[in-house]
Amino acid sequence: MKKPLVGAFLALTLLGVGAAPAVAVTAPDAAPAATSAEPRAKAPADVRAVDFAGTVALSNCSGSVVRMPASEPDDPALVLSNGHCIESGFPAAGEVIVDQPSSRSFSLLNSAGSRVATLRASKIAYATMTDTDVSLYQLTRTYAQIESSYGIKALEVNAAHPVKGAAIKVVSGYWKRIYSCSVDGFAYRLKEGEWTWKDSVRYTSSCNTIGGTSGSPVVDNATGKVVAVNNTGNESGGRCTDNNPCEVDESGNVTVRRGINYGQQTYQIVPCVGLDNKIDLGRPGCTLPKP
Numbered sequence: 001m002k003k004p005l006v007g008a009f010l011a012l013t014l015l016g017v018g019a020a021p022a023v024a025v026t027a028p029d030a031a032p033a034a035t036s037a038e039p040r041a042k043a044p045a046d047v048r049a050v051d052f053a054g055t056v057a058l059s060n061c062s063g064s065v066v067r068m069p070a071s072e073p074d075d076p077a078l079v080l081s082n083g084h085c086i087e088s089g090f091p092a093a094g095e096v097i098v099d100q101p102s103s104r105s106f107s108l109l110n111s112a113g114s115r116v117a118t119l120r121a122s123k124i125a126y127a128t129m130t131d132t133d134v135s136l137y138q139l140t141r142t143y144a145q146i147e148s149s150y151g152i153k154a155l156e157v158n159a160a161h162p163v164k165g166a167a168i169k170v171v172s173g174y175w176k177r178i179y180s181c182s183v184d185g186f187a188y189r190l191k192e193g194e195w196t197w198k199d200s201v202r203y204t205s206s207c208n209t210i211g212g213t214s215g216s217p218v219v220d221n222a223t224g225k226v227v228a229v230n231n232t233g234n235e236s237g238g239r240c241t242d243n244n245p246c247e248v249d250e251s252g253n254v255t256v257r258r259g260i261n262y263g264q265q266t267y268q269i270v271p272c273v274g275l276d277n278k279i280d281l282g283r284p285g286c287t288l289p290k291p
Contacts, residue, residue, distance in 0.1 A: 001082070001084045001090075001133070001192065001214060001231060001232045001242075001243065002209055002210065002211050002212070002213050002214040002230065002231060002232055002233060002261075050169045050171065050178065050219045050221060050224065051111040051112070051113075051171075051178075052109040052110065052111055052112065052113040052171060052173065052176065052178070053109070053110055053111040053152050053153070054066075054108075054109075054152055054153060054154055054155045055109050055155075055171050055172075055173035055216070055217065056079055056106035056107055056108055056109065056119065056173045057106070057107040057109065057115070057173040057174045057176075058081060058085060058104070058106060058173075058174065058215065059087075059104075059105075060085060060174075060212070060214075061081055061082060061085035061174060061212065061214040061215040062081070062171075062172045062173045062174040062175070062212065062213055062214065062215045062216040062230070063079050063080055063081035063085070063106060063137075063173060063215045063216075063217075064079065064080050064081075064154075064155050064171070064173070064216075064217040064226065065077050065078070065079055065080075065108065065119070065139075065143075065146065065152070065154040065155065066078055066079070066080040066154055066155050066156070066157050066217070066226055067143060067154040067155070067156055067157070067277075068156075068157055068159075068269070068270050068273045068277070069156060069157070069159055069270065070273075071143065071154075071273070071277055072143075072276075073142065073143050073144035073147075074142050074143075074144055075142060075143060075276055075277040076122070076138050076139055076140070076141070076142055076276070076277055077119075077138075077139040077141060077142060077143050077146055077154060077277075078125065078136050078137065078138060078139065078154075078273075078277055079106055079119070079121070079136070079137040079139060080134070080135070080136055080157070080215070080217065080226070080229055080266070081134075081135045081137070081214070081215030081229070082129075082133045082134065082135060082214045082215040082229060082230075082231050082264075083097075083127045083128050083129040083132075083133045083134055083135050084129055084133055084214065084231070085135060085214055085215045086124060086127050086135050087102065087104055088100075090129060091127060091128055091129045091130070092129075092194070093129065093130055093194045093195050093196070094130055095128065095129070095130065096126075096127075096128045096130065096289050096290060096291040097124055097126065097127040097128065097291075098125070098126055098279060098281070098291055099123055099124075099125065099279075100123060100124040100127075101122070101123050101124075102121045102122070102123050102124045102137060103120060103121060103122075104120070104121045104137060105118050105119065105120050105121075106118070106119045106120070106121070106137075106139075107119075107173070108146070108150065108152065109173050109176070110150070110151075110152060113173075113176040116150050116152070117146075117149065117150050119139050119140075119141060119146070120139065120140050121137040121138065121139055121140070122138050122139065122140050123137070123138050124136070124137055124138075125137065125138045125277075125278075125279045126272075126279045126288070128288070128289050129195050130195070130196075130289045131196070131197060131198045131288075131289050132197055132198065132264040132265070132268070132288070132289075133195070133197060133229070133231040133232070133264050134229055134264060134266070134269065135215075136269070136279065138277070155217055155219065155224075155225070155226050156224075156225045156226065157225065157226045157266050157267070157269060157270055158220065158223060158225035158226060158227050158266070158267055159267055159270040160267055161265065161267055162183055162201060162220065162227040162228060162265060162267075163183065164183050164184070164185055164186070165182055165183060166182060166183045166220055166221070166222065166227075167180070167181075167182050167220075167221040167222065168180075168181060168182060168183055168203070168207075168218050168219060168220055168221060168227065168228075169218070169219050169221060170203070170207050170209055170213065170216045170217075170218050170219075170230045170263070171216055171217055171219060172209070172212065172213040172216045172230075173216070174212040174213065174216075175210070175212050175213060177213075179206070179207040179208070179209055179213075180206060180207070181203045181204040181205070181206040181207035182203070182204045183201055183202070183203070183204075184202045184203055184204045184260075185202050186199050186200065186201060186202065187199070187200040187202055187247040187248075187262065188247070188248065188249050188250055189247070189248040189249075190232070190245050190246070190247055190248075190262055191240045191245060191246055191247075191248055192232060192240065192241070192242060192243070192244070192245035192246075193240075193241060193242040196248075197231075197264055199265055200262045200263065200264055200265070201218065201227070201228045201262060201263040201264070201265060202247075202257070202260060202261075202262055203260065203261050203262065203263070205259065205260065207261055208259070208261065209230055209233060209261045213230055214230060214231055214232075215229060215230065215231075216229070216230040217229060217230075218230055218263045226266055227265065227266060227267070228263035228264055228265050228266055229263055229264050229266055230261070230262075230263045231262060231263055231264050232245050232261065232262050233245070233259070233260060233261030233262060234246070234256060234257055234258050234259065234260055234261075235258075235259075236258065237256060237258035238256070239254065239256050240254065244256070245262065268286075268287055268288060269288065271283055271284065271285035271286045271287075272286035272288050
């Protein structure tokens with residue numbers, strides 16, 4: 001996992017000797033140059049450039065205020081992050097948390113990465129590290145209240161599977177830094193320590209995310225929608241160990257990609273969110289793990 005951070009000193013030690021500190025607000029990275037093998041899709045005219053608006057900083061991770069395609073303005077807003085970022089610690093393999101009270105706070109950022117408000121949770125609506133690595137917090141404020149007060153809209157979660165080769169940005173509210181790369185492919189299974197995740201998004205190498213970027217929304221440049229949540233990377237070439245995930249294919253073959261980072265797809269969340277943004281694991285099409 002991209003380790004949750006407990007303080008600035010620990011955060012800096014995770015960068016490694018000679019790494020550039022990432023504590024200052026960083027302008028969005030320039031998009032990678034197009035090549036014949038990987039053409040860049042042009043964004044529709046009504047899709048704004050990807051920035052920090054709607055992202056949040058947690059005490060130890062990154063996240064974002066998100067809505068589903070059918071969410072209503074008066075629904076309680078949701079914050080998306082990783083299961084391994086929740087305040088009670090890493091959920092065990094097989095553990096699923098639903099409707100757990102929480103009063104966690106989140107720093108809401110504007111397009112420039114400046115903090116404009118503190119949002120507060122009423123509960124952890126859903127969290128797990130089984131099959132995926134995701135947490136959804138329900139907030140005490142609605143989408144309409146947040147937009148009216150701060151002019152910030154939630155990021156929409158795409159209901160479709162992401163596409164190989166798509167240009168993406170990983171937007172870290174914790175570090176106020178945006179990483180630009182593309183979807184390199186998908187790992188049938190991604191194994192790290194006791195946890196196994198399904199159909200993980202593998203980034204091209206320019207998304208060299210670090211500790212504190214856990215929970216960052218992975219945004220498709222062409223649509224402006226969230227297609228994954230950033231969660232891990234192979235740091236030192238280890239094989240299937242903590243902080244060194246490995247890929248396992250359908251035949252059980254293991255591949256280690258040192259320095260490559262990954263996210264967990266989010267389209268499968270959409271069928272599991274019902275009326276009033278309530279998590280309903282019994283809804284048709286919902287495949288998220290159940291308690």
